[in-house]
Amino acid sequence: MENILNLLAKIVGEDFVSNHPEELFIYSRDGGTMEPHAPEYVVMPRTTEEVQKIILLANKYKIPVVPLGAGLVLSGLTIPLKGGIVMDLKRMSDILEVNENSRYALVQPGVSEGMLKAYLAKNYPHLRHSLPDAPPAATVVGNALIHGSGHMSQIYGFHSEMVNGLEVVLPTGEICQIGSCSASPYWFSRAPLPDLAGLFIGWNGTTGVVTKLALKLYPKPKYEDVMIFLTENENYIPYILFKVTGTEMAQDVIVMAQPKPDWIGGFQLTSITFTGNSDEEIRFKRKTLRQSLDEYIKNKEGGFMHLLPDMKASFLEVPQRSFTLFADVKKGGGFEYVGAMMPIEVLPHAYRGGIYIAEQNGTSYTLMMRVIGSAHCVMCAYAFGFNRADKEDVMRAQKALHEANQLALKLGGIPWKAELPAQQLIIKKMDPNTFELITSIKKLLDPNGIMNPGNWETQ
Amino acid sequence: MVKLRFDKNICYSCESVDCLVKCQYLQLNIETARIEKLKILKGEDTFILTECITCYACEEYCLKRNHPFFQIVELQEDKGLYTAPRPITHQQIKMTSPKGRFEVKQPLTKPAISLCVFPDMMKKIDGPLFQRGTSFLGGDFFCNLVFLHFAKMSIVKERLPKVIETISNHLKKNCLDELICFHDECYAGFTCWATAYEIPVPFKPIHLFHFLSQRLEALKSSVKTLNQKVAYQRPCSSRLIPETQYLTDKVFSLIGVERVQRKYDRDSSLCCGSILRMMGRDDLADDIQERNVSDMVNAGAKYCVFNCPMCYYTLSEKVSKEGILPVMMVDLCHYALTEGKT
Numbered sequence: 186m187e188n189i190l191n192l193l194a195k196i197v198g199e200d201f202v203s204n205h206p207e208e209l210f211i212y213s214r215d216g217g218t219m220e221p222h223a224p225e226y227v228v229m230p231r232t233t234e235e236v237q238k239i240i241l242l243a244n245k246y247k248i249p250v251v252p253l254g255a256g257l258v259l260s261g262l263t264i265p266l267k268g269g270i271v272m273d274l275k276r277m278s279d280i281l282e283v284n285e286n287s288r289y290a291l292v293q294p295g296v297s298e299g300m301l302k303a304y305l306a307k308n309y310p311h312l313r314h315s316l317p318d319a320p321p322a323a324t325v326v327g328n329a330l331i332h333g334s335g336h337m338s339q340i341y342g343f344h345s346e347m348v349n350g351l352e353v354v355l356p357t358g359e360i361c362q363i364g365s366c367s368a369s370p371y372w373f374s375r376a377p378l379p380d381l382a383g384l385f386i387g388w389n390g391t392t393g394v395v396t397k398l399a400l401k402l403y404p405k406p407k408y409e410d411v412m413i414f415l416t417e418n419e420n421y422i423p424y425i426l427f428k429v430t431g432t433e434m435a436q437d438v439i440v441m442a443q444p445k446p447d448w449i450g451g452f453q454l455t456s457i458t459f460t461g462n463s464d465e466e467i468r469f470k471r472k473t474l475r476q477s478l479d480e481y482i483k484n485k486e487g488g489f490m491h492l493l494p495d496m497k498a499s500f501l502e503v504p505q506r507s508f509t510l511f512a513d514v515k516k517g518g519g520f521e522y523v524g525a526m527m528p529i530e531v532l533p534h535a536y537r538g539g540i541y542i543a544e545q546n547g548t549s550y551t552l553m554m555r556v557i558g559s560a561h562c563v564m565c566a567y568a569f570g571f572n573r574a575d576k577e578d579v580m581r582a583q584k585a586l587h588e589a590n591q592l593a594l595k596l597g598g599i600p601w602k603a604e605l606p607a608q609q610l611i612i613k614k615m616d617p618n619t620f621e622l623i624t625s626i627k628k629l630l631d632p633n634g635i636m637n638p639g640n641w642e643t644q
Numbered sequence: 645m646v647k648l649r650f651d652k653n654i655c656y657s658c659e660s661v662d663c664l665v666k667c668q669y670l671q672l673n674i675e676t677a678r679i680e681k682l683k684i685l686k687g688e689d690t691f692i693l694t695e696c697i698t699c700y701a702c703e704e705y706c707l708k709r710n711h712p713f714f715q716i717v718e719l720q721e722d723k724g725l726y727t728a729p730r731p732i733t734h735q736q737i738k739m740t741s742p743k744g745r746f747e748v749k750q751p752l753t754k755p756a757i758s759l760c761v762f763p764d765m766m767k768k769i770d771g772p773l774f775q776r777g778t779s780f781l782g783g784d785f786f787c788n789l790v791f792l793h794f795a796k797m798s799i800v801k802e803r804l805p806k807v808i809e810t811i812s813n814h815l816k817k818n819c820l821d822e823l824i825c826f827h828d829e830c831y832a833g834f835t836c837w838a839t840a841y842e843i844p845v846p847f848k849p850i851h852l853f854h855f856l857s858q859r860l861e862a863l864k865s866s867v868k869t870l871n872q873k874v875a876y877q878r879p880c881s882s883r884l885i886p887e888t889q890y891l892t893d894k895v896f897s898l899i900g901v902e903r904v905q906r907k908y909d910r911d912s913s914l915c916c917g918s919i920l921r922m923m924g925r926d927d928l929a930d931d932i933q934e935r936n937v938s939d940m941v942n943a944g945a946k947y948c949v950f951n952c953p954m955c956y957y958t959l960s961e962k963v964s965k966e967g968i969l970p971v972m973m974v975d976l977c978h979y980a981l982t983e984g985k986t
Contacts, residue, residue, distance in 0.1 A: 495764075
């Protein structure tokens with residue numbers, strides 16, 4: 186297979202392909218608990234045409250290809266389970282267009298959340314995109330393709346719903362435009378055409394390599410503020426979310442719980458962020474949001490925390506840096522979470538179950554429930570910290586994650602960006618005809634089965 | 645368990661019922677005040693227990709110093725009439741709990757200063773005013789008087805005697821006998837509350853403004869008058885120690901600022917609103933803050949001076965939006981000692 190290295194070098198240049206063990210080591214793992222598995226090659230294309238050539242080469246030799254953005258998914262989706270080529274897309278990092286009027290940005294797959302945020306702040310300060318609570322190095326495309334969510338998801342839904350269009354290199358090498366861009370110079374919408382974006386979103390890179398993505402942008406209000414509603418009874422969570430989102434005034438709503446520090450332990454903190462273009466608008470929204478929870482305040486079951494300026498600044502921070510502090514609570518920097526999509530009515534069970542699992546497994550935890558689309562669903566994240574250098578601790582976290590996945594499914598939720606064992610749990614529970622359809626589509630698009638093999642397959 | 649020392653007969657024989665009649669929030673006539681006061685003395689239900697905003701002002705209005713507010717708080721707690729939502733109260737209790745693990749730089753150097761539970765204030769303890777003193781900070785040194793706002797006198801009774809003991813032990817070990825109290829509340833805890841509950845305090849609490857005025861006098865030649873008009877946001881806890889009020893004017897005079905004449909100052913000061921928000925009484929907080937800040941603007945104040953960090957955190961943004969600069973008293977004194985430029 187030595188000649189593959191040379192063939193890849195001919196496509197991207199010698200500097201951008203490697204089979205050195207130290208580099209393969211890095212690409213064999215991510216930050217989570219999944220077992221590492223090394224690729225044979227790492228390649229870093231710069232253009233769509235280079236991606237296309239690599240895919241054609243992989244087809245010819247039937248070599249697996251795993252597309253990778255920042256590799257921060259934490260659930261092993263970019264670990265090359267069957268070896269082959271990891272296609273690192275970080276060099277494709279151009280922001281190709283910002284359409285101010287139709288409010289979208291067209292980006293390459295290596296553009297990070299931080300890059301887009303900084304670019305907009307500098308060049309289009311009146312525009313913004315929905316940021317996930319991920320490190321700034323996480324990629325915009327990667328996050329959208331895994332159905333990510335962020336600080337505007339309460340209003341506008343999943344980041345995948347903010348995708349206007351795609352350019353995809355299919356597993357067979359064809360370059361395909363998806364959405365309005367297929368019939369127009371503008372990347373303004375996926376409607377009214379047959380919505381083919383669904384063939385590439387949520388598939389864990391098994392149906393092609395996205396080389397361009399148009400993401401919706403939104404107006405950036407002048408002011409933002411946050412209130413934290415405090416309760417001690419998890420049974421109230423669904424109704425609180427129902428009431429707050431019912432005002433249609435909150436930008437982001439998150440319920441948080443963790444055992445430490447003491448003043449958080451045992452409480453549920455519902456963070457409600459809202460924005461406005463004037464003091465008057467902010468005051469009105471604050472009052473309306475407050476009033477939505479009046480019944481809890483009157484019967485003394487819940488109240489708004491008085492936030493000191495530092496605390497307020499921390500709660501308003503996007504992405505939330507406090508989550509990274511949690512990642513090192515146990516030292517050794519291990520951190521993984523089960524983010525399950527759930528209907529809001531099951532959240533009290535999810536809350537109790539998550540804490541029970543963490544306590545039974547002796548792991549530190551953070552629970553975070555982010556409302557998506559006016560409480561149509563919630564991304565419920567059970568995050569467990571562990572010490573990477575402590576094998577037993579890693580196994581404890583793995584067990585907790587697996588149990589959290591089982592709990593999510595039992596409650597009617599679905600694990601998000603599911604790692605391999607969780608995919609198996611989902612497939613087992615899934616309507617067999619649905620899974621058959623998934624399998625058929627994959628086979629149709631990827632007859633040689635080269636794209637991120639192992640994912641969305643029965644083991 | 646420590647017990648409030650107060651004389652019911654003083655209240656029974658009180659003609660004026662100033663504690664309730666002068667209350668700016670209840671607005672009672674003398675007849676209603678008498679009826680409701682009797683209910684308090686008999687331990688009966690009265691709307692006073694649920695309507696009280698816990699501004700502490702009645703402690704000052706009672707010229708007999710018979711602790712009308714402490715009576716209210718005791719009765720609120722006896723009847724389980726907690727002022728704030730339960731989670732808020734419980735969180736405050738957890739947040740301020742003594743941890744039993746603290747570090748105080750040894751040996752202690754003079755002046756020993758209590759910074760209450762406000763780490764932000766640490767950076768203000770420097771320069772020629774403070775030299776290199778020792779600061780006490782955190783739950784193990786916290787007076788806990790804030791729980792008067794939450795109808796939780798039991799927490800103060802449980803914690804404050806231990807805090808006094810802890811501080812006293814530290815001071816004794818270093819042959820010190822004075823503690824500068826940065827926050828009015830701590831000073832009030834070690835003086836007014838400790839006296840009311842007959843807790844001996846083996847050290848001498850010094851009010852921050854007393855210390856500042858002494859230092860400013862000592863550094864007189866370096867002080868440059870600021871020539872500014874200021875509004876003072878009087879903290880609730882200063883209502884427990886009205887005898888210290890002259891010190892505010894003394895410090896202002898030493899640094900050459902004018903405390904503007906306004907409606908809501910001195911005896912008629914308004915609450916900053918932070919406690920009301922924790923209680924969930926936001927409409928009242930909005931109203932009070934609006935009246936208070938408008939009053940400052942109308943009086944021509946350029947600065948709003950605070951001594952309580954909570955008042956500062958609560959009102960800073962609001963006064964700033966009206967063109968008034970928020971400043972802690974200690975910072976104003978630092979300015980006067982540097983360039984006199986503000």
